[in-house]
Amino acid sequence: MKNDYTWISIHRKFLNWQWYKNINVKILFLHLLLKANYKDNYWQDIVIKRGQILTSIKSLSDEIGLTEQQTRTALNKLKSTNEITMKTTSKFTLINVEKYDFYQSNNKKVTNEITKNITNEQQTNNKQITTNNNINNNNNIYLYFINIYIKQNLTNFNEKMKFLREIKDDSKYKKLSENEEIELINYIFSDVKRKES
Numbered sequence: 001m002k003n004d005y006t007w008i009s010i011h012r013k014f015l016n017w018q019w020y021k022n023i024n025v026k027i028l029f030l031h032l033l034l035k036a037n038y039k040d041n042y043w044q045d046i047v048i049k050r051g052q053i054l055t056s057i058k059s060l061s062d063e064i065g066l067t068e069q070q071t072r073t074a075l076n077k078l079k080s081t082n083e084i085t086m087k088t089t090s091k092f093t094l095i096n097v098e099k100y101d102f103y104q105s106n107n108k109k110v111t112n113e114i115t116k117n118i119t120n121e122q123q124t125n126n127k128q129i130t131t132n133n134n135i136n137n138n139n140n141i142y143l144y145f146i147n148i149y150i151k152q153n154l155t156n157f158n159e160k161m162k163f164l165r166e167i168k169d170d171s172k173y174k175k176l177s178e179n180e181e182i183e184l185i186n187y188i189f190s191d192v193k194r195k196e197s
Contacts, residue, residue: 007190008033008104009182019077024066028074029083031064036097038104051100054092141172142180149188160188 010033019025035053048054061071075095078084087094097103145167154160164185167173176184 007186009179009186010103011178011182018081019083022074022077024070024074025077027064028060028066028071029078031060032078032084032095032097033100033103035063036100046094048094049096051097051104053095053097055095056093141175142184144172145176145184146187154188157189164188 010030014020017026019029032053035055036051037048037053039050041048043054046054057068057071057075060066060075061068064071066074075084075086079086082098084098085096087096148167149163152159152163154163173181
Protein backbone atom coordinates (compact mmCIF):
# COMPACT_ATOMS: atom_id res chain seq x y z
CA MET A 1 0.00 0.00 0.00
CA LYS A 2 1.14 3.53 -0.77
CA ASN A 3 0.27 4.55 2.80
CA ASP A 4 3.13 2.40 4.06
CA TYR A 5 5.62 4.79 2.46
CA THR A 6 4.42 7.97 4.15
CA TRP A 7 5.67 9.32 7.45
CA ILE A 8 4.70 11.77 10.14
CA SER A 9 6.74 14.66 11.51
CA ILE A 10 7.26 15.11 15.23
CA HIS A 11 8.93 18.27 16.44
CA ARG A 12 11.23 18.18 19.46
CA LYS A 13 8.78 20.54 21.19
CA PHE A 14 6.69 17.39 21.65
CA LEU A 15 8.98 16.67 24.61
CA ASN A 16 7.35 19.65 26.39
CA TRP A 17 3.76 18.59 25.58
CA GLN A 18 1.59 18.50 28.70
CA TRP A 19 0.70 14.80 28.27
CA TYR A 20 4.22 13.65 27.38
CA LYS A 21 4.83 11.91 30.74
CA ASN A 22 1.46 10.15 30.65
CA ILE A 23 2.40 6.97 28.78
CA ASN A 24 -1.16 5.95 27.84
CA VAL A 25 -2.10 9.38 26.49
CA LYS A 26 1.21 9.77 24.65
CA ILE A 27 0.95 6.32 23.02
CA LEU A 28 -2.63 6.96 21.99
CA PHE A 29 -1.91 10.40 20.54
CA LEU A 30 1.08 9.15 18.52
CA HIS A 31 -1.07 6.26 17.29
CA LEU A 32 -3.78 8.71 16.20
CA LEU A 33 -1.23 10.81 14.30
CA LEU A 34 0.01 7.67 12.55
CA LYS A 35 -3.48 6.40 11.73
CA ALA A 36 -5.08 9.72 10.71
CA ASN A 37 -5.89 10.22 7.04
CA TYR A 38 -3.25 12.37 5.36
CA LYS A 39 -5.84 13.22 2.67
CA ASP A 40 -9.64 13.12 2.44
CA ASN A 41 -11.08 9.67 1.85
CA TYR A 42 -14.45 7.89 1.72
CA TRP A 43 -15.81 4.89 3.59
CA GLN A 44 -19.39 3.75 2.90
CA ASP A 45 -20.48 7.24 1.78
CA ILE A 46 -18.84 8.85 4.83
CA VAL A 47 -16.16 11.46 4.18
CA ILE A 48 -13.17 10.88 6.42
CA LYS A 49 -11.17 14.09 6.17
CA ARG A 50 -7.47 14.75 6.47
CA GLY A 51 -6.57 14.41 10.16
CA GLN A 52 -9.50 12.09 10.96
CA ILE A 53 -9.68 8.43 11.97
CA LEU A 54 -12.73 6.18 11.72
CA THR A 55 -12.39 3.55 14.42
CA SER A 56 -13.90 2.13 17.62
CA ILE A 57 -12.75 2.06 21.23
CA LYS A 58 -12.24 -1.71 20.97
CA SER A 59 -10.11 -1.38 17.81
CA LEU A 60 -8.01 1.38 19.32
CA SER A 61 -7.41 -0.54 22.55
CA ASP A 62 -6.44 -3.68 20.59
CA GLU A 63 -4.05 -1.69 18.36
CA ILE A 64 -2.20 0.06 21.21
CA GLY A 65 -2.37 -2.66 23.87
CA LEU A 66 -4.48 -0.79 26.43
CA THR A 67 -7.75 -1.85 28.03
CA GLU A 68 -10.91 -0.22 26.72
CA GLN A 69 -11.20 1.77 29.95
CA GLN A 70 -7.60 3.01 29.70
CA THR A 71 -8.27 3.99 26.08
CA ARG A 72 -11.45 5.89 27.05
CA THR A 73 -9.59 7.71 29.84
CA ALA A 74 -6.75 8.69 27.48
CA LEU A 75 -9.26 9.90 24.86
CA ASN A 76 -11.03 11.99 27.50
CA LYS A 77 -7.74 13.62 28.51
CA LEU A 78 -6.99 14.48 24.86
CA LYS A 79 -10.53 15.89 24.50
CA SER A 80 -10.15 17.96 27.68
CA THR A 81 -7.20 19.87 26.18
CA ASN A 82 -8.77 20.11 22.70
CA GLU A 83 -6.19 17.84 21.05
CA ILE A 84 -9.05 15.83 19.54
CA THR A 85 -12.80 15.95 19.03
CA MET A 86 -14.96 12.85 18.68
CA LYS A 87 -18.26 11.86 17.13
CA THR A 88 -19.58 8.50 18.32
CA THR A 89 -22.37 6.39 16.81
CA SER A 90 -23.54 2.85 17.57
CA LYS A 91 -21.24 1.56 14.80
CA PHE A 92 -18.07 3.67 14.96
CA THR A 93 -16.18 6.58 16.45
CA LEU A 94 -14.89 9.39 14.23
CA ILE A 95 -11.87 11.09 15.84
CA ASN A 96 -10.54 14.40 14.55
CA VAL A 97 -6.98 15.44 15.43
CA GLU A 98 -7.71 19.15 15.82
CA LYS A 99 -4.33 20.59 14.86
CA TYR A 100 -3.33 17.91 12.36
CA ASP A 101 -2.16 20.46 9.77
CA PHE A 102 -0.07 22.16 12.44
CA TYR A 103 1.59 18.83 13.34
CA GLN A 104 1.88 17.60 9.75
CA SER A 105 2.69 20.28 7.21
CA ASN A 106 1.40 19.69 3.70
CA ASN A 107 3.98 21.56 1.65
CA LYS A 108 3.13 20.07 -1.75
CA LYS A 109 5.11 22.69 -3.64
CA VAL A 110 8.41 21.72 -2.00
CA THR A 111 7.62 17.99 -2.31
CA ASN A 112 6.81 18.37 -6.01
CA GLU A 113 10.02 20.31 -6.66
CA ILE A 114 12.11 17.70 -4.86
CA THR A 115 10.43 14.87 -6.79
CA LYS A 116 10.94 16.72 -10.07
CA ASN A 117 14.61 17.34 -9.31
CA ILE A 118 15.23 13.74 -8.24
CA THR A 119 13.60 12.46 -11.44
CA ASN A 120 15.69 14.85 -13.54
CA GLU A 121 18.84 13.72 -11.78
CA GLN A 122 18.08 10.04 -12.40
CA GLN A 123 17.27 10.69 -16.06
CA THR A 124 20.49 12.62 -16.65
CA ASN A 125 22.68 9.91 -15.13
CA ASN A 126 23.48 11.60 -11.84
CA LYS A 127 24.05 15.07 -13.29
CA GLN A 128 23.86 17.85 -10.73
CA ILE A 129 20.39 19.16 -9.93
CA THR A 130 20.15 22.74 -11.09
CA THR A 131 19.84 25.11 -8.17
CA ASN A 132 20.03 28.86 -8.10
CA ASN A 133 23.64 29.84 -7.32
CA ASN A 134 22.43 33.04 -5.81
CA ILE A 135 20.30 31.46 -3.10
CA ASN A 136 17.73 34.08 -2.22
CA ASN A 137 14.90 32.21 -0.50
CA ASN A 138 14.34 29.27 1.83
CA ASN A 139 12.95 26.99 -0.87
CA ASN A 140 16.23 27.27 -2.81
CA ILE A 141 18.21 26.77 0.40
CA TYR A 142 16.21 23.61 1.08
CA LEU A 143 16.89 22.32 -2.45
CA TYR A 144 20.53 23.35 -2.10
CA PHE A 145 20.97 20.95 0.84
CA ILE A 146 19.00 18.19 -0.91
CA ASN A 147 21.34 18.57 -3.88
CA ILE A 148 24.45 18.27 -1.67
CA TYR A 149 22.98 15.19 0.03
CA ILE A 150 22.12 13.45 -3.26
CA LYS A 151 25.60 14.03 -4.66
CA GLN A 152 27.19 12.34 -1.63
CA ASN A 153 25.12 9.16 -2.11
CA LEU A 154 25.12 8.28 1.61
CA THR A 155 23.53 5.00 2.70
CA ASN A 156 24.97 4.40 6.18
CA PHE A 157 23.11 5.87 9.19
CA ASN A 158 26.35 7.18 10.77
CA GLU A 159 27.36 8.86 7.51
CA LYS A 160 23.96 10.55 7.37
CA MET A 161 24.32 11.76 10.96
CA LYS A 162 27.78 13.14 10.19
CA PHE A 163 26.41 14.89 7.09
CA LEU A 164 23.61 16.44 9.15
CA ARG A 165 26.05 17.71 11.79
CA GLU A 166 28.23 19.26 9.08
CA ILE A 167 25.44 21.11 7.27
CA LYS A 168 24.11 22.50 10.56
CA ASP A 169 27.32 24.55 10.74
CA ASP A 170 26.54 26.12 7.35
CA SER A 171 25.17 29.67 7.72
CA LYS A 172 22.52 28.91 5.07
CA TYR A 173 21.10 26.11 7.24
CA LYS A 174 20.07 28.62 9.91
CA LYS A 175 17.76 30.30 7.36
CA LEU A 176 15.57 27.20 7.08
CA SER A 177 12.21 27.31 8.84
CA GLU A 178 11.41 24.63 11.45
CA ASN A 179 9.16 22.79 8.97
CA GLU A 180 11.84 22.85 6.26
CA GLU A 181 14.41 21.54 8.72
CA ILE A 182 12.06 18.68 9.67
CA GLU A 183 11.34 17.91 6.00
CA LEU A 184 15.07 17.88 5.23
CA ILE A 185 15.80 15.48 8.11
CA ASN A 186 12.88 13.26 7.03
CA TYR A 187 14.21 13.27 3.48
CA ILE A 188 17.72 12.29 4.55
CA PHE A 189 16.58 9.40 6.74
CA SER A 190 13.72 8.07 4.59
CA ASP A 191 15.50 7.50 1.28
CA VAL A 192 15.71 3.74 1.85
CA LYS A 193 11.93 3.48 1.96
CA ARG A 194 11.64 5.85 -1.00
CA LYS A 195 13.89 3.61 -3.10
CA GLU A 196 11.84 0.53 -2.15
CA SER A 197 8.62 2.25 -3.22
